[in-house]
Amino acid sequence: MEKQGNRNYVYKITIVAAVGGLLFGYDTAVVAGAIGFIRLRFDLSPAMMGWIASCALVGCVTGALFAGYLSDRFGRKKILILSAILFAVSSAGTAMPQDLSWFVVFRIIGGLGIGIASMISPMYITECAPAAIRGRLVSINQFGIVTGILLIYFVNAGIAGLHDEAWNIHTGWRWMFGSGIVPAVIFFGLLLFVPESPRWLIQADRTTEAEQILTKINGVIKAKAELKEIKAAIHTETGTFSELFKPGLRTALVIGVILSIFSQVTGINAIMYYAPEIFKSTGDGSGSALIQTILVGVVNLLFTIVAIKYVDRAGRKGLLMAGSAGMAICLAIVGTAFYLDAVRGYLVLMAILAYIAFFALSLGPLTFVVIAEIFPNRVRGRAMSICLFFLWSAVYFVAQFFPMLLKSVGSAYTFWMFMVTSVIAFLFIWKFLPETKGKSLEDIEKSWQPR
Template sequence: MQAQIRFIYQCTLVAAIGGLLFGYDTAVVAGAIGYLEEKYQLSAAMTGWAASCALIGCMIGAMLAGALSDKLGRRKVLMLSAWAFAVSSIGIMIPLGLNLFIFFRLIGGIGIGIASILSPMYISEIAPASIRGKLISIYQLGIVIGILLIYFVNAAIAGMHDHQWNVDTGWRWMFGSGLLPSIVFILLLLRAPESPRWLAAQNKWDMATDILEKINGKAGAAEEVTSIKSSLAEKQGNFSELLRPGLRTALIIGILLSIFSQVTGINVIMYYAPEIFKATGDGSSSALLQTIWVGGINVLMTLVAIRYVDRLGRKKLLLIGSAGMAVCLAFVGGAFYQEATTGYWVLGGILLYISFFAISLGPLTFVVVAEIFPNSIRGRAMGVAIFFLWLSVYIVSQTFPMLLESIGSASTFWIYMIMSVLAFLFIWKMVPETKGKTLEEIQDLWKPKS
């Protein structure tokens, strides 16, 4: 039993490195965007584009990942994402101008988009039902550790020399620092096993059974094999199957949950935290330190989610989180409206908002989306849902500087508050509880009731 648990966690931690790179590479822009804006004298629209251009690559990666992984396997395509991270980091280190910066950010975005689908999918296809929520949430822990790590790296690099050095060179070092975790991910993937459910779908039953025995023991593996065979026998491999009644509901839930996880404003905080804190009157160094607080709270509360997701269930935590986010965003918007931004009011409101996000929409969006689709089409179905996640991130990141310029901080945060209220209502009405169910049992939720 001890060997089984160790094997499961080893596989999970390798996939979670993909999450770490996801968080690291998306949040690096938080420390660099101010210097990049100054170096190239960017308008509000161009600042948004520089911050969010990687997200176009994320959408491309998300759409490619599902079909590629269904054909080539989860592990091989995760390796592709690791190489994309590495190439992006090296390319941005070379001072070749704004256009090539955008090009290499797009490559990095493709890596992020692939990892955002395949890391949680890989974990879901290896994890036992009883701890699947916890294990997929470890992927989100990887993301938030990556975010916190790059906040420290950004602050350390920014403190190496003077402001002008950061404008000319420092921000490139921030992006280039992603090369080291990329190499670690590549080396770990060389020893990782393939997903047993993907192997089963390729009729490689001996290999699939061998991995399932390492996870569940011989008796448990035999039950899993029977369940997987029954699931695959239904021949749900065509994409059009997702538009059938039942599965169409699963697709709508996956898409809308992905959208709500982003239009409630989380990446505004992750990408623009130093700029938000500067708007409260703090200088650059203080703003970067407050941003580290944001990353630290994100990690701490994700650990809370990992502890309770398989006890309280997905739905309860999602409802608590979305309600709390709405209250915090109302408060932060009110602080800006009343111009009461000195002291720690805004920081406190944002840290509470991060806390509620980190126990709910942060990890549990990936948990639910990785669980709800049938085995034979999970890759492509997740590709669609996560495509909409990245499209939402892009829209929010691109429009945030323009919203600040046109309607001000208060109204901008209140828009995200309204989105949080809508997320609460959607979760309450539409999202089923999947705690403790096998992937095959969840698949049965979408069958027409006779």
């Protein structure tokens, strides 16, 4: 029996779970490099372009909605394995079809995997993490997401550079989607070597297994205390949807849902999905636009590392407020540049990179940190499913309507709309979001109980 917790063990299982985040980022961002070629290959209208970019999100919404129930019934680990299988099937399928109908079907299958991983990976990490470093560990999942985004940006640029544009329009985009098989298989293999969530094991009356894992994570003394605390918390919970709408937890649910929506309607996926097209609109060719898109991925990665370092020191609320305020300023600059037709040069690029930096410091990683830690154990899966249902619905809304907004109201007013939502997000976080750094999951649960 270990007297002290094994931090290396905690980081190992966190990194494996974060590969689910990597697949999430890889599969959602692959469309950024491919959408321009698909548009030319199939002569897409703005509405169809939005549908092709966002069709996977139908699967994301569905996957997130049912992931909580499935993970509560079968365990976090098994459902993560299911997500890896769905990723692999989707990657193979989207590389092969000759018509858009089958392409859409396989993208929706991939979306199911994304929706599942987006919920289960941070929840699994939360349920394994010691309270003192929980924010950092859950943020590693976001590091996985942005690593996946950056990786596929490089892969897309590499594939696009193999041959001329005609080859990319006919074949290159297929290779971009098919490349996802490799990380999906790696994720599947790594999951075979990690344990089940100790909190789920206790819920499933497998206490001995749970205690062994908690001992590895926290050491003997803390493990026994935490085991007792978890059992007491589970004993007082009903674990039903109706519990989420009772006083106290109802507030937590509203905060989780609204924060999830704000993380997307502030414009991040409009930029991530359409970055090359945005940069082309400033006068750059497709090659230069893809390189600038890689810069977006690099900045996203670097500032996510900053968030990982400071989230357990600065706290969730301060970083979220700073990030949303900075995003609003950057979006105001981008919108104004388009309004004044001053988009050539580096102004728009620098403002978008700064926007990405502020997002990566705040709403990017910390939305998942907050919604993974504010709910009690037995309803965490169901509650996160609701939050992520709204998150992915918001992603779908933005991805579907962004091309149409650009066409109907123009770039300036579109980015100003995102600026306004960023300001509202700042006000919401300042007024309603509690600080949770350093608290155990059970202490956070007690804070919602009516006084």
